[in-house]
Amino acid sequence: MRIAINGFGRIGRTILRQVLALPQDKGVDVVLINDIAPLETCAYLFKYDSTFGPYPGQVTQGNAVLDVDGRCFPMTHSPDLTRVDLSGVDVLLDCTGIARTSDVASQGLTAGAGKVLISGPSPAAEITIVLGANEDQLGNARIVSNASCTTNGLAPLVSALDKIGGIASAHMTTIHCYTNSQPMVDAPRGDLARSRAGALSMVPTTSSATHLIDEILPHLAGRISGAAVRVPTASVSAVDLVATLERGMTPDAFQSALRNAVDQSPVLGWTDQPLVSSDLRTRPESLVIAGPETRIVGQNQVRVFGWYDNEWGFSARMLDVARLMVER
Structure with a gap:
């Protein structure tokens, strides 16, 4: 290639x-x-x-x-x-x-x-592709978007959960490290909160993953909302997703089904260790699900927390999707 x-x-x-x-x-x-x-x-x-x-x-x-x-x-x-x-x-x-x-x-x-x-x-x-979610839709498109780093973490997880229990509704919060779109010191930006010094405060803002999910998984359009909180760390971000499933299940059944989905996914990972963000630096997966942080409330409400290196993992997907484009 x-x-x-x-x-x-x-x-x-x-x-x-x-x-x-x-x-x-x-x-x-x-x-x-x-x-x-x-x-x-x-x-x-x-x-x-x-x-x-x-x-x-x-x-x-x-x-x-x-x-x-x-x-x-x-x-x-x-x-x-x-x-x-x-x-x-x-x-x-x-x-x-x-x-x-x-x-x-x-x-x-x-x-x-x-x-x-x-x-x-x-x-x-021509199309937005997220590996692990909609790569079967690639076709022979000549101009392709690899979406965003957060969407690459969220979409494969949402796809897996929908297959496990059907998603009735969900809300995602990405806890995201600061990026070059934020100032180092207070400076004017269109979004007033984003005008504040990125390395000094947690900054609530929006996430492009919210509308991209509707595009990548159109059968779930309108069911998933999302937001972001930019935090004063230089790398590695997280997805915190709370979803209501259409089909209820026991905690053991949910954990087993989610682990099985991760094992079969080309881009999802799993950890049972009590890791912090710096432990995930240079991990190539789109999302590494934190087992100790994942749980089900009642039979239908689930909370899944996962880490992603927003630069390293995303770059790995760029190469993966480029290979798919060459193969078509």
Whole structure:
């Protein structure tokens, strides 16, 4: 699979780290990286990562090339992707966060890539795919959204619960680490609460997963609400879901059914340990369900709590969905 990365920020750099960890015979070849930042800056930020730690190998830069442990990745720095030659690229991974209109989202196709996978919600995508929830709907779409990190954690869980007991209604709260969309010190934003310093307060806000669930699992549209609380941690977030099931069951039956669903899922994990968020850093699953925090009240109301590394797990899904796109 020949991929190119447009946007060498948090997700773009994490994707490259994961590619480098794969055996080279796995067939994932990064043929080009494009970012508007200078090559020296890109190399520095890849080598020294405040969340995941320094890259353990050697990182240098040459003439328009990022060299990591002797593997050379050509780099361009064009704000207009149509000026970059992407001939022979199977999938462009657009990690810029700005591919929200059709003219921007289609630039990779114009440049020669076979398909485009966008690292976030995008109205310009032909379809939004979440592995473990609706990948059977992919078809041969050429511009695909990988949804959001929270949606990747929530949708497979909702799908599993609906199969177990049928979801009558549910509410999700994501306890989410701060991101670059929040200021480090108080500064104006459209959302007044989001204008406050992200590393100093818990900030109640919205989550794109609320409306994306309706799109990904349309038979549940209108049954699931959601909200977010941004918290002063740098990585790893959580999904706290309370759902009312249509079919009641005993606590033992529910736990058994949920464990079985996790065992069969390509993206869900489980832990029986009393973990905290930092323990889940670099976990590749979309959601790791915390067994000790999961329970049923009566026979119909369930509470499921799960962790997700909102950068590492999401980046892993970018590569997984790109593979599916190439196979179609």
